[in-house]
Amino acid sequence: MSFDSLGLSAEILRALSEKGYDKPTPVQSQAIPFVLQGRDIMASAQTGTGKTAAFTLPILQLLTQNPAAKGRRPVRALILTPTRELAAQIGENVVEYSAHLSIRSLVVFGGVSINPQMMKLRGGVDVLVATPGRLLDLAQQRAVDLSAVEILVLDEADRMLDMGFIHDIRRVMKLLPAKKQSLLFSATFSDEIKVLANTLLSNPAAVSVARDNVTADQIEQRVHLVDKKRKHELLSYMIGKHDWRQVLVFTKTKHGANKLAEMLNKDGITSAAIHGNKSQGARTRALADFKASQIRVLVATDIAARGLDIDLLPHVVNYELPLIAEDYVHRIGRTGRAAATGEALSLVCVDELGLLRDIERLLKKPIQRIAVAGYEPDPTIKAEPLQTGRGSRSNGPSRGGPSRGGPSSGNGGGSRDSGNSSREGGARDGRPPQRRRDGESASQPGRGGAPRRSAGGSSAYAGSGARDGRGKK
Structure with a gap:
């Protein structure tokens, strides 16, 4: 047709x-x-x-x-x-x-x-x-x-x-x-x-036509088991080793997204964070620069899981697994769209093994494990309960997945992507919905050089008349 x-x-x-x-x-x-x-x-x-x-x-x-x-x-x-x-x-x-x-x-x-x-x-x-x-x-x-x-x-x-x-x-x-x-x-x-x-x-x-919680065949899914404290190091290594040029990375918290983007920039990998506390101008510039390949890594909270539309995105990384298994499907669905192929990599520490089991149960299949020499997890490290805001989540065998609670502990820490005091701009990344007002950045590593600033300016949304910054209502 x-x-x-x-x-x-x-x-x-x-x-x-x-x-x-x-x-x-x-x-x-x-x-x-x-x-x-x-x-x-x-x-x-x-x-x-x-x-x-x-x-x-x-x-x-x-x-x-x-x-x-x-x-x-x-x-x-x-x-x-x-x-x-x-x-x-x-x-x-x-x-x-x-x-x-x-x-x-x-x-x-x-x-x-x-x-x-x-x-x-x-x-x-x-x-x-x-x-x-x-x-x-x-x-x-x-x-x-x-x-x-x-x-x-x-x-x-x-x-x-x-x-x-x-x-x-x-x-x-x-x-x-x-x-x-x-x-x-x-x-x-x-x-x-x-x-x-x-x-x-x-x-x-x-x-x-929806594939109800089924991921596209053209997405290559892989899991790397790694200690929580070495996730950033491993991510930076893999981006550099494989020369990844456009990577969307998911964290659970706004603070974690900011911290990771800052660390990657220090590694010479131009990066930006996008989440509910960023001004509209910053979010617009970050997304535009990422689409134009002027920055290499976009670190996002789950606000981006259903909202971002990026053609031919090759790589999605779950720096931290989502608390809700279905959100994994939405996250990795940013890649492998239309006839394109894509890769989804999840960096999983011992605390997240229960979440990984939830995801594999939803997918009805195991996800391929890979290993990079020198980044194997330390077997002596014990799992710590994930903090969900409604008590701790056990990392033993799960039944039906985690509750929709607050932030889990782990890389980045900090609060969930609650946004500003606004109605729009994204959900609260797993927290119960609340009424909000309309409220809601950007970086290839220079070889051996410091990260450069993005040259891209703010591209106003069609017909919005928007200026950088939040503006007044």
């Missing part, structure tokens, strides 16, 4: 061709016809399956074939996302796919000044991509009118509910017309998601 057979306009097909896309992914081939028919959709699709194009392409088609009356442009399509990074990426996709259309789009989220967003809304916007908190802020200031919305998209609905956005979503629903087309995309379908779907969707078409 090709995009030509899906009923998309010549202008959209031209934009896809310019991006090098000729064949739709399974979620696109299933969802696009339903959306063009005006059907509501309940789609099970994980990040990396091409789901963004599955709803943006038909939305653009519908808006252009049924143009609004001349005059001021009302918001006709609203796309809600849980994090600013995801909102920005969707916004970029909308701009790319509508390159040859007369469509105006805008991305709004917190952590940046609200005034430029209000100015752009006054000029008229067809497609609005938003995080719930900032959208409600704009509505409260009467800067946005949602009464003409024809199509609503809830992307990563499970993530939004995990982050405590259910009340915000319900408040947004009250601002929308009763008659509209609604598209719900979620990686998983909990009972809470099903309740939301029942209240939001009308006779929805079911689309399912």
Whole structure:
């Protein structure tokens, strides 16, 4: 099947061709016809399956074939996302796919000044991509009118509910017309998601392409058993020895991410950390520099597990294993996307053997063990319980996996990625969801030289009018 057979306009097909896309992914081939028919959709699709194009392409088609009356442009399509990074990426996709259309789009989220967003809304916007908190802020200031919305998209609905956005979503629903087309995309379908779907969707078409907690065959997964205190040394050695040029590394805590990035920079490996305490400008620069290969390592907390979209990412490293086995799948899913191959390496100390068993039980297969001479674990070191915030987690045989608690002890220490006092910017990395406001850096080793500063400036998100720093609301 090709995009030509899906009923998309010549202008959209031209934009896809310019991006090098000729064949739709399974979620696109299933969802696009339903959306063009005006059907509501309940789609099970994980990040990396091409789901963004599955709803943006038909939305653009519908808006252009049924143009609004001349005059001021009302918001006709609203796309809600849980994090600013995801909102920005969707916004970029909308701009790319509508390159040859007369469509105006805008991305709004917190952590940046609200005034430029209000100015752009006054000029008229067809497609609005938003995080719930900032959208409600704009509505409260009467800067946005949602009464003409024809199509609503809830992307990563499970993530939004995990982050405590259910009340915000319900408040947004009250601002929308009763008659509209609604598209719900979620990686998983909990009972809470099903309740939301029942209240939001009308006779929805079911689309399912997600590999439910199954990792892609093209991802080579490996585990290196190593002492906790030698993880940084081993990681630095492997990056240098194998000349890895683009590595996404996951830690459990913000403090741990900062500390690891600092140590790698001292090793001459240009690195940056990205997490909830970083300003929006710092996060934007770090991600842009990483994508442009101006920095070599991006150290992230789980805020990045579902939000970052990096083409052809070759390496993902679990510097610390996640407390929840399913989060391992989301983390390593950043690599091995589309037809590309990728490598996922986990550095596992004796404290984490129980977590490793949870992951292998979920995958229904063992993960290959590798060893680097000189970095074998010391057999005399005993496991210490992982601190989960609800008491210690035993590292003996587990039953059903760890509880969703607070930070575990180990490399980096410190608090979990709780973000600022904001609603958006990422979940609290394993902690129970709390209401938050919109709130949420960058470095090949020079051979023998000190790490250099990134030359990349801040790239404003599509239509956000964002400036470096947090700005005022």
